[in-house]
Amino acid sequence: xxxxxxxxxxxxxxxxxxxxxxxxxxxxxxxxxxxxxxxxxxxxxxxxxxxxxxxx
Numbered sequence: 001x002x003x004x005x006x007x008x009x010x011x012x013x014x015x016x017x018x019x020x021x022x023x024x025x026x027x028x029x030x031x032x033x034x035x036x037x038x039x040x041x042x043x044x045x046x047x048x049x050x051x052x053x054x055x056x
Contacts, residue, residue: 038052 034052038049041049041053044050044053
């Protein structure tokens with residue numbers, strides 16, 4: 001690993017780390033909504049949400 005004097009490499013690594021953690025969190029929350037939460041909500045008139053709710 002190359003150590004730079006201005007810390008820009010560390011800052012980029014930290015940024016990519018937080019970006020990947022954020023994306024992973026959104027995917028996980030989407031899975032939770034699809035698998036569990038959507039089935040407990042009242043029927044929806046939106047096509048996408050209705051398809052998710054009726055997926056058995």
